[in-house]
Amino acid sequence: MSKTVPVTLNVNGVEHHLEVEPRLLLVHALRDNLGLTGTHVGCDTSNCGACTIHMDGRAVKSCTVLAVQADGVALTTIEGLASENELHPLQEAFWNDHGLQCGYCTPGMIMAAAGLLAENPNPTEDEVRHGLEGNLCRCTGYHNIVKAVLDAAKAKGAAVGAPASGQPGVTA
Amino acid sequence: MSVTVTGAIGAAVDRVEGRAKVTGQAKYAYEYRQDAVAYAAILQSTVAKGAVRTVEAASVLELPGVHAVLWHDNAPRLHEVSDGELEVLQSDRVSYRGQIIGAVIADSYETARQAERLVRIEYAQEPHDVLLRADHPKLYTPEKVNPNYPAVTEDGDFDSAFAAAEVKIDCTYETPAEHNNPMEPHATLAIWEENGVTLFDSNQGVVNVKTTVARAFGLEPDQVRVVSPHVGGGFGSKGTPRPHVILAVMAAQALGRPVKLAVTRQQMFALTGYRTPTIQRMRLGADRDGRLTAIGHEAILQSSTVREFAEQAALPSRMMYEAPHRRTTHRLARLDVPTPSWMRAPGETPGMYALESAMDELAIAGGIDPIELRVRNDPEVDPETGHRFSSRNLVACLREGAERFGWNSRDSRPGVHREGRWLIGTGVAASTYPARRQPSSARASYEPDHGYKIQIAAADIGTGARTALTQIAADALEVPVEEVEVQIGDSSFPEAFLAGGSMGNSSWGSAVVKACRELRARMAEEGSEVPLWVEVDTKAEAAAASAEPLAKHGFGAQFIEARVDVDTGEVHVPRALGVFAVGRIINPKTARSQFIGGMTMGIGMALHEESLIDLEFGDYLNHDLAGYHVPTNPDIEQLEAIWLEEDDPHVNPMGAKGIGEIGIVGTAAAVANAVHHATGIRVRDLPIRPDKLVGAVPRGNR
Ligand code: FES
Numbered sequence: 001m002s003k004t005v006p007v008t009l010n011v012n013g014v015e016h017h018l019e020v021e022p023r024l025l026l027v028h029a030l031r032d033n034l035g036l037t038g039t040h041v042g043c044d045t046s047n048c049g050a051c052t053i054h055m056d057g058r059a060v061k062s063c064t065v066l067a068v069q070a071d072g073v074a075l076t077t078i079e080g081l082a083s084e085n086e087l088h089p090l091q092e093a094f095w096n097d098h099g100l101q102c103g104y105c106t107p108g109m110i111m112a113a114a115g116l117l118a119e120n121p122n123p124t125e126d127e128v129r130h131g132l133e134g135n136l137c138r139c140t141g142y143h144n145i146v147k148a149v150l151d152a153a154k155a156k157g158a159a160v161g162a163p164a165s166g167q168p169g170v171t172a
Numbered sequence: 173m174s175v176t177v178t179g180a181i182g183a184a185v186d187r188v189e190g191r192a193k194v195t196g197q198a199k200y201a202y203e204y205r206q207d208a209v210a211y212a213a214i215l216q217s218t219v220a221k222g223a224v225r226t227v228e229a230a231s232v233l234e235l236p237g238v239h240a241v242l243w244h245d246n247a248p249r250l251h252e253v254s255d256g257e258l259e260v261l262q263s264d265r266v267s268y269r270g271q272i273i274g275a276v277i278a279d280s281y282e283t284a285r286q287a288e289r290l291v292r293i294e295y296a297q298e299p300h301d302v303l304l305r306a307d308h309p310k311l312y313t314p315e316k317v318n319p320n321y322p323a324v325t326e327d328g329d330f331d332s333a334f335a336a337a338e339v340k341i342d343c344t345y346e347t348p349a350e351h352n353n354p355m356e357p358h359a360t361l362a363i364w365e366e367n368g369v370t371l372f373d374s375n376q377g378v379v380n381v382k383t384t385v386a387r388a389f390g391l392e393p394d395q396v397r398v399v400s401p402h403v404g405g406g407f408g409s410k411g412t413p414r415p416h417v418i419l420a421v422m423a424a425q426a427l428g429r430p431v432k433l434a435v436t437r438q439q440m441f442a443l444t445g446y447r448t449p450t451i452q453r454m455r456l457g458a459d460r461d462g463r464l465t466a467i468g469h470e471a472i473l474q475s476s477t478v479r480e481f482a483e484q485a486a487l488p489s490r491m492m493y494e495a496p497h498r499r500t501t502h503r504l505a506r507l508d509v510p511t512p513s514w515m516r517a518p519g520e521t522p523g524m525y526a527l528e529s530a531m532d533e534l535a536i537a538g539g540i541d542p543i544e545l546r547v548r549n550d551p552e553v554d555p556e557t558g559h560r561f562s563s564r565n566l567v568a569c570l571r572e573g574a575e576r577f578g579w580n581s582r583d584s585r586p587g588v589h590r591e592g593r594w595l596i597g598t599g600v601a602a603s604t605y606p607a608r609r610q611p612s613s614a615r616a617s618y619e620p621d622h623g624y625k626i627q628i629a630a631a632d633i634g635t636g637a638r639t640a641l642t643q644i645a646a647d648a649l650e651v652p653v654e655e656v657e658v659q660i661g662d663s664s665f666p667e668a669f670l671a672g673g674s675m676g677n678s679s680w681g682s683a684v685v686k687a688c689r690e691l692r693a694r695m696a697e698e699g700s701e702v703p704l705w706v707e708v709d710t711k712a713e714a715a716a717a718s719a720e721p722l723a724k725h726g727f728g729a730q731f732i733e734a735r736v737d738v739d740t741g742e743v744h745v746p747r748a749l750g751v752f753a754v755g756r757i758i759n760p761k762t763a764r765s766q767f768i769g770g771m772t773m774g775i776g777m778a779l780h781e782e783s784l785i786d787l788e789f790g791d792y793l794n795h796d797l798a799g800y801h802v803p804t805n806p807d808i809e810q811l812e813a814i815w816l817e818e819d820d821p822h823v824n825p826m827g828a829k830g831i832g833e834i835g836i837v838g839t840a841a842a843v844a845n846a847v848h849h850a851t852g853i854r855v856r857d858l859p860i861r862p863d864k865l866v867g868a869v870p871r872g873n874r
């Protein structure tokens with residue numbers, strides 16, 4: 001299995017040329033090869049959502065994607081959601097509303113929420129709860145997470161969901 | 173002594189590490205970069221009992237990138253290990269399915285996992301015994317139950333009093349094995365250097381890990397350093413080091429290279445602890461007015477053959493209600509299963525499910541309102557010790573909750589309230605958790621250019637401890653929170669108790685207050701132009717607090733509305749309210765999150781969570797998040813937690829009781845009571861799955 005193939009990962013607006021094994025999962029490429037450890041791993045069965053990132057603006061569980069499948073696709077991780085030293089409205093809202101405790105689910109939750117708001121900028125509480133049902137949180141009881149997403153939607157309306165790293169591909 | 177309030181304690185301060193967590197900058201154990209790191213994959217036994225005969229590793233070692241295969245034959249010998257679970261690779265014995273029987277170490281995670289699947293192992297298999305039953309021949313009474321309580325108590329003459337009681341119930345409640353499932357799986361990075369080992373590890377207490385690893389590897393404690401600034405939840409499962417920690421240190425030692433070891437979610441079901449299943453017989457006897465005369469709580473639990481862990485399930489029946497005649501017992505069967513361990517409020521969580529379900533049944537049997545029944549039996553002093561309560565506001569919680577929840581207009585008849593396809597009911601249960609503390613130490617320092625810094629080997633596993641300690645320090649120093657930096661999660665800081673038993677803030681905060689006071693006193697004498705630091709411990713204060721003849725507990729009341737689909741038996745919880753009396757709340761923002769997080773886990777316990785033992789293979793069948801259902805976002809609807817003002821100067825200098833666990837206690841009983849009220853069906857074995865209700869709803873009602 002040591003045969004490697006070249007792949008170009010375009011992450012947060014930066015191109016990385018890597019030689020990877022075809023079996024390498026995208027989440028491990030991000031974490032182990034690129035050191036982008038804000039994307040977490042919480043399960044082996046694609047249930048938890050801790051690994052959620054954006055591929056061409058859509059929220060995807062990066063543990064279900066091979067690195068080679070992401071060749072040339074615009075990827076956004078939690079590290080690239082806002083431009084340096086700034087917070088995306090969702091990040092702001094998760095912090096303000098205490099939408100996190102241990103924080104392990106948080107990056108995936110925020111990326112999933114950004115994907116949700118990109119498709120539905122003004123969701124109802126129910127739509128948020130169902131939209132995020134693929135992201136598990138064991139700490140918070142979800143209440144503040146839902147509040148944060150609704151507050152972020154209110155704060156920024158249509159602007160929410162667009163990554164600040166300037167890549168194309170987000171459908172608002 | 174009490175803290176001078178400058179306003180930090182009690183304020184809804186934003187989580188101090190919030191920015192790091194929302195930007196993905198907070199690093200968890202596995203995420204530390206290390207040069208020349210190798211990856212270990214765990215080999216787990218595929219039989220539940222027997223011995224490892226042969227390990228065929230030669231062909232695996234030929235795979236490019238594979239460095240070593242460790243098993244009992246070639247693994248380094250450990251020094252002193254007091255916990256059978258930690259005797260990793262020290263013998264050929266297999267004591268449960270999924271036990272660590274080896275490891276593959278390779279250049280990459282992928283190669284290690286591939287190789288792990290290719291190692292051929294032969295066993296001498298023996299028949300296993302993995303099912304807990306009330307009539308299990310191996311049941312015995314342990315000497316103590318967790319952490320150090322007598323297993324059996326007898327007061328008065330229970331048998332005669334129960335026989336003579338005018339109103340009584342005799343019911344058995346069962347809870348399944350449940351797994352903690354913090355979202356961050358356990359992981360360890362072990363780095364040996366010339367004079368010791370450094371671990372980046374996911375745990376609830378760096379000191380525990382340091383001491384255990386030092387003993388196991390024959391090192392002095394200061395030759396081990398454990399770094400864990402951010403931990404992705406634990407709920408008890410990271411309270412003591414689990415076997416993979418030993419394995420990671422061993423692998424790094426054997427290989428002479430740093431080793432990363434991530435326990436997979438599936439492996440966690442065997443290796444990182446769980447809540448024992450319980451079978452609890454409850455007998456309650458009362459007079460016609462509902463005054464309890466007899467309380468019997470007999471708990472049956474399991475442990476493994478490698479370590480005795482006896483969950484204190486009957487404990488709450490010793491202090492909740494007044495009754496002259498009481499019996500509480502615990503019996504244990506040592507089975508060929510992984511060792512159960514702490515899971516959020518061990519003892520109280522399953523115990524209060526049984527007691528508070530039984531109280532509901534007694535209320536119905538006696539024709540008394542369930543809240544009135546609890547009020548009538550609220551004791552003046554702790555029934556167990558005769559000590560006064562430092563504070564006990566259960567009745568106030570019940571009354572306040574009843575008012576807010578609309579309890580007083582409730583029609584008590586079960587199965588009569590229906591809206592469309594939903595049968596609707598409400599239920600109540602009490603909640604409690606002890607307010608204890610342990611000695612800890614802390615360092616407080618001041619530097620003219622950098623301000624105040626607190627260092628303590630505490631843990632923030634998501635509780636908000638880092639933020640709460642910042643507030644506690646700010647008040648004790650009488651400065652704004654912005655001027656204080658609190659550093660935790662490093663065993664090179666002053667030794668502190670672990671994040672467990674809801675004792676974290678109580679223990680650490682007391683040390684922080686003391687350190688800050690002494691620092692202020694020094695600064696008053698020596699001025700603020702020179703750097704100063706002090707280090708203190710609270711051994712004397714903690715001992716004095718435990719010796720006080722007072723019973724110290726937090727209390728609460730849980731109110732639940734349940735809706736049951738008449739056809740499918742599906743249960744929804746559209747409304748949950750928790751009312752708590754837990755001393756002073758240090759941070760309403762983080763506290764509320766802890767309460768509703770606990771209540772959510774309680775709803776999970778009531779409706780979803782269950783680890784099913786596979787009788788044929790002997791392990792947990794649904795060992796992943798696809799099969800083990802924790803509450804998801806849409807499972808939770810209206811959920812509110814509030815608290816009453818409570819002044820308790822006895823618990824600690826902050827007057828704050830621990831709040832990490834009480835939120836889960838009683839929730840499952842309140843749900844079960846509400847489901848009974850909705851349907852007339854009493855489910856006495858959790859979780860309340862639809863199949864236990866479907867078809868049981870009377871035809872006329874559908
Ligand atoms: S790691 Fe759990 S869904 Fe990807």
Ligand code: FES
Pocket residue numbers: 099100101102103104105106136137138139140355404405634
């Ligand atoms: S904050 Fe801990 S899992 Fe969500």
